[in-house]
Amino acid sequence: MSRVALAVTLVATLAGAGSAAAAESGAASQSRTPIEHFVVLMQENHSFDNYFGTYPGADGIPHGTCMPAGRSSPGEGACVRPFHLGGRAVPDLGGNGRTHRIQYAGGRMDGFVRAATIDRQTAQRSVMGYYDRRDLPFYWKVAAEHVLFDRFFASAADGSVANHLLWLTGTQRGSRIPADGFGDLPTIFDRLEQRGISWKFYVEDYDPRLSFRAKGKANLSAQAVRAPLLNYPRYVRDRRLFSHIVDLEEYYEDLESGRLPHVAYIVPSGASEHPPGRVQAGEKLVRALITALSRSEAWDSSAFMWTYDDWGGWFDHVRPPRVDGAEYGFRVPALLVSPYARRGYVDGTRLETTSILKFIEDNWNLKPLAKRDARANSFVRAFDFSRPPRKPAIIGVGHRGRRPREAASPAIYLGYAAAVVLSGILLGLAALGPDRRRRRRSGGEAVGSR
Amino acid sequence: MPLWEGTTAGLRVGRPTRLSAAPLTELRRAGLPLILAIAALLRVWQLDRVGFNSDEAVYAGQAGSIAHQPDLQELFPIFRAHPLLFQTVLSLGYRVHLGESFQRLTAALVGVATVYLVYEVGRLLYGRRAGLLAALVMALMPYHVVVTRQVLLDGPMTLFATLTLYLLVRFVMSRRRAWLLAAGAAMGLTVLCKETSTLLLGAIFAFLALTPELRVRLRDLAASIGVMALVIAPWPVSLMLAAPTGTGESYLTWQLFRRPNHDWLFYPATVPEAIGPLVLLAAAVGLWLLRREGSWKETLLLCWIAVPVVFFLLWPVKGFQYLLPVAPPLAVLAGRALGRLWPSPDGKAVLKPRRDRRLGLAAVAIVAVSLLIPTWERVEPAQRPDTFLAGTGGVPGGREAGEWIEGGVPAGATFMTIGPSMANLIQYYGHRKAYGLSVSPNPLNRNPSYEPVSNPDRAIREGELQYVVWDAFSAARSPSFSEKLRGYVDRFNGRLVHTEALPAATVRGKKALRPAIAVYEVRP
Numbered sequence: 001m002s003r004v005a006l007a008v009t010l011v012a013t014l015a016g017a018g019s020a021a022a023a024e025s026g027a028a029s030q031s032r033t034p035i036e037h038f039v040v041l042m043q044e045n046h047s048f049d050n051y052f053g054t055y056p057g058a059d060g061i062p063h064g065t066c067m068p069a070g071r072s073s074p075g076e077g078a079c080v081r082p083f084h085l086g087g088r089a090v091p092d093l094g095g096n097g098r099t100h101r102i103q104y105a106g107g108r109m110d111g112f113v114r115a116a117t118i119d120r121q122t123a124q125r126s127v128m129g130y131y132d133r134r135d136l137p138f139y140w141k142v143a144a145e146h147v148l149f150d151r152f153f154a155s156a157a158d159g160s161v162a163n164h165l166l167w168l169t170g171t172q173r174g175s176r177i178p179a180d181g182f183g184d185l186p187t188i189f190d191r192l193e194q195r196g197i198s199w200k201f202y203v204e205d206y207d208p209r210l211s212f213r214a215k216g217k218a219n220l221s222a223q224a225v226r227a228p229l230l231n232y233p234r235y236v237r238d239r240r241l242f243s244h245i246v247d248l249e250e251y252y253e254d255l256e257s258g259r260l261p262h263v264a265y266i267v268p269s270g271a272s273e274h275p276p277g278r279v280q281a282g283e284k285l286v287r288a289l290i291t292a293l294s295r296s297e298a299w300d301s302s303a304f305m306w307t308y309d310d311w312g313g314w315f316d317h318v319r320p321p322r323v324d325g326a327e328y329g330f331r332v333p334a335l336l337v338s339p340y341a342r343r344g345y346v347d348g349t350r351l352e353t354t355s356i357l358k359f360i361e362d363n364w365n366l367k368p369l370a371k372r373d374a375r376a377n378s379f380v381r382a383f384d385f386s387r388p389p390r391k392p393a394i395i396g397v398g399h400r401g402r403r404p405r406e407a408a409s410p411a412i413y414l415g416y417a418a419a420v421v422l423s424g425i426l427l428g429l430a431a432l433g434p435d436r437r438r439r440r441r442s443g444g445e446a447v448g449s450r
Numbered sequence: 451m452p453l454w455e456g457t458t459a460g461l462r463v464g465r466p467t468r469l470s471a472a473p474l475t476e477l478r479r480a481g482l483p484l485i486l487a488i489a490a491l492l493r494v495w496q497l498d499r500v501g502f503n504s505d506e507a508v509y510a511g512q513a514g515s516i517a518h519q520p521d522l523q524e525l526f527p528i529f530r531a532h533p534l535l536f537q538t539v540l541s542l543g544y545r546v547h548l549g550e551s552f553q554r555l556t557a558a559l560v561g562v563a564t565v566y567l568v569y570e571v572g573r574l575l576y577g578r579r580a581g582l583l584a585a586l587v588m589a590l591m592p593y594h595v596v597v598t599r600q601v602l603l604d605g606p607m608t609l610f611a612t613l614t615l616y617l618l619v620r621f622v623m624s625r626r627r628a629w630l631l632a633a634g635a636a637m638g639l640t641v642l643c644k645e646t647s648t649l650l651l652g653a654i655f656a657f658l659a660l661t662p663e664l665r666v667r668l669r670d671l672a673a674s675i676g677v678m679a680l681v682i683a684p685w686p687v688s689l690m691l692a693a694p695t696g697t698g699e700s701y702l703t704w705q706l707f708r709r710p711n712h713d714w715l716f717y718p719a720t721v722p723e724a725i726g727p728l729v730l731l732a733a734a735v736g737l738w739l740l741r742r743e744g745s746w747k748e749t750l751l752l753c754w755i756a757v758p759v760v761f762f763l764l765w766p767v768k769g770f771q772y773l774l775p776v777a778p779p780l781a782v783l784a785g786r787a788l789g790r791l792w793p794s795p796d797g798k799a800v801l802k803p804r805r806d807r808r809l810g811l812a813a814v815a816i817v818a819v820s821l822l823i824p825t826w827e828r829v830e831p832a833q834r835p836d837t838f839l840a841g842t843g844g845v846p847g848g849r850e851a852g853e854w855i856e857g858g859v860p861a862g863a864t865f866m867t868i869g870p871s872m873a874n875l876i877q878y879y880g881h882r883k884a885y886g887l888s889v890s891p892n893p894l895n896r897n898p899s900y901e902p903v904s905n906p907d908r909a910i911r912e913g914e915l916q917y918v919v920w921d922a923f924s925a926a927r928s929p930s931f932s933e934k935l936r937g938y939v940d941r942f943n944g945r946l947v948h949t950e951a952l953p954a955a956t957v958r959g960k961k962a963l964r965p966a967i968a969v970y971e972v973r974p
Contacts, residue, residue: 419681
């Protein structure tokens with residue numbers, strides 16, 4: 001065999017192998033639903049009642065709610081009623097396992113103010129505060145146009161570390177990040193890697209130096225808590241895996257270039273809505289993410305979900321169910337945006353943070369990571385795949401023109417028609433007058449012109 | 451005996467021009483339908499090849515809002531600056547699901563009807579031949595053709611103004627009160643098309659003042675004014691009943707105090723060419739040579755011309771089409787002069803040799819061709835120059851860009867353009883909210899119909915503006931705002947998502963495609 005023939009054979013073999021691999025990858029990445037791109041964002045520290053407690057049609061704050069004040073100061077009432085927070089400054093109300101236990105109060109759900117007061121040493125009325133349409137116009141409008149979940153619980157009755165880890169692994173490993181990271185605990189990204197399904201972990205204001213290796217550095221705790229992959233030695237040390245963790249700016253670039261991965265996890269930084277941060281900053285981020293998705297080619301086959309890692313110490317009136325002998329966390333807001341999402345649907349399916357894993361596993365036919373995600377409900381009911389995808393629409397909150405009163409048109413038609421009819425009558429009367437008759441008789445030119 | 455009773459005694463009236471005999475009779479008989487056919491052809495030829503311009507989009511949008519078109523209702527408030535007679539008629543097209551063609555065809559029909567009325571006015575004043583020639587001039591006049599090919603208010607305003615003129619002539623000739631009342635009603639309809647036509651009241655009063663021999667009973671005049679007020683009434687009444695927003699009043703205030711948009715040479719530089727220099731020459735020469743035959747007729751026509759011309763020369767706000775109502779009396783005066791180039795049966799003619807028909811025919815042909823050539827250049831889009839003057843036609847590429855936006859941009863997206871003109875096109879064709887960067891946030895310096903974007907930088911950062919549109923036409927008019935807009939494109943990761951390119955002359959005089967409209971995505 002000549003060298004040329006050998007080279008041709010080698011190239012053909014490699015090409016065949018390459019195309020076979022590509023075909024296999026393509027087949028593996030095929031989703032079981034029309035959703036080929038799933039984007040999920042994890043915000044922080046708000047309960048369902050805190051954001052949607054007054055949303056029409058949702059399981060919101062019951063009428064007559066008044067939370068026992070606990071160690072009330074002299075002169076204060078015995079209980080605190082829910083109130084509109086508006087633009088008031090709010091403190092970080094906490095939200096760890098201990099707070100949860102006090103607030104849960106053995107199932108009585110009457111310790112919300114008391115827990116915050118114990119922690120802060122002063123009465124914390126803020127716990128009972130809520131936001132509404134005036135403060136969260138974009139979120140409320142999304143709920144009206146897409147899907148709002150009103151039975152979505154944080155998976156752990158604990159704080160950020162536990163719930164962020166459950167979001168990736170379906171497993172609870174305490175409230176702190178172990179010194180040597182999370183070891184070999186499997187993540188959803190391991191499953192995706194195995195199946196050749198593209199994924200990325202986008203981090204707002206990402207600093208790649210701030211991983212578990214850089215203990216003690218500023219902001220380590222925040223970035224590492226939000227992005228648990230940075231606490232996995234194998235993800236940090238393996239350059240290929242590490243390259244999946246990128247700055248959020250790449251999300252926009254990927255959308256523009258048509259390279260949005262099949263599964264995208266997003267964590268914020270300054271826009272996390274974690275009190276005392278401004279909720280509007282989070283709204284702005286979510287709006288930018290959804291807007292970019294809606295004007296990309298990926299829109300027709302995408303779903304965007306965002307939820308909150310934990311309730312952040314805010315009041316929520318629904319007692320969380322128990323699972324595996326432990327309570328879920330309190331309810332957190334969760335919303336879904338998709339061309340297949342049911343319009344204005346309030347989904348009451350019991351869901352939790354690991355329901356996100358459940359959906360990904362079901363959609364791409366992946367093996368469950370743990371018992372929690374295996375048993376969790378999926379939110380697939382929030383979709384309506386029997387209809388064609390909705391056209392993209394940018395959800396705005398601002399002014400959309402001055403809609404005229406409906407009564408305007410009849411008034412205009414009547415008024416202007418009357419003017420034309422009156423003119424026509426006068427013109428007719430003039431035309432049929434004596435000078436016309438005179439002209440007819442005379443058969444000549446206009447009278448008076450000559 | 452009253453001066454005008456029974457006879458025309460005391461009035462110096464023009465010599466009647468009666469039809470000459472034999473060979474031209476057949477031609478004259480077919481003349482009017484032929485002229486109307488030419489008028490119609492010039493007004494509908496390639497009518498939809500170029501989409502609406504900004505003003506057309508606004509009026510069509512208002513019509514859509516009146517007809518409760520959901521996509522337009524949110525973007526075009528019904529009550530803006532002008533009365534709504536024409537927009538209400540256009541709204542009927544939406545009611546029966548007729549599109550853009552209906553609106554421009556309605557405008558063209560209005561143009562043809564005006565040509566017919568010019569014939570009637572000319573015939574009444576100077577005889578059938580003058581009427582035919584006036585109608586021919588009007589049918590071919592670039593000014594009238596161009597404006598009545600567009601969905602503008604000036605075309606219908608000119609129609610009703612010409613009707614008012616016709617009825618006034620009938621009144622003067624017959625002195626029957628009914629004609630004066632009908633003239634009042636027609637004047638009311640003129641104002642219901644566009645309020646600037648109230649200027650013509652000045653022309654009417656000037657005519658009455660300059661014709662003392664014409665004595666009109668005060669009560670007749672008052673009755674006519676009353677009829678006019680009654681016809682106009684739906685405008686303020688519907689404003690008060692349906693939308694007490696104050697926009698109309700604000701608009702008037704703004705118009706009174708706004709800065710000039712053109713210098714005083716604007717009309718001398720643009721309108722004579724559009725009317726036709728030979729038409730103006732014919733009218734002027736006719737007035738001079740036939741000055742001994744001068745009568746109330748010329749006084750009326752000259753008042754009808756002079757008052758709007760003087761007013762708009764002095765008025766700081768100028769628009770190409772604002773002087774359209776002066777076109778019919780000019781056409782009549784030109785028709786009068788051209789008609790006198792033929793010998794009449796009594797042997798009277800203006801020029802020597804008096805019996806040479808060929809001279810008359812040649813003069814009419816020269817005037818007609820001098821009108822037809824520029825008209826054809828404006829009517830046939832392939833002949834269009836790549837410069838653009840507001841009111842002279844549609845905006846090339848504007849409709850196409852808007853339609854791309856309608857299909858290619860998510861609903862609810864918000865746009866920023868250099869100025870309000872392109873913003874109107876995006877709103878009409880793209881059904882997306884658009885703001886003009888050049889619209890001043892200071893209410894004293896902006897048209898109250900327009901909404902400013904007070905802080906574009908913030909609006910983009912907050913995600914309220916997602917697209918930016920640059921266009922060559924607005925850039926030529928506002929280079930500084932064009933530069934500013936491009937700055938936002940650069941600063942906010944602008945990504946070009948669509949371009950409309952148009953042929954334009956290169957430095958070497960060749961034609962090449964040049965981007966005329968560019969749509970960018972921007973993000974914080």
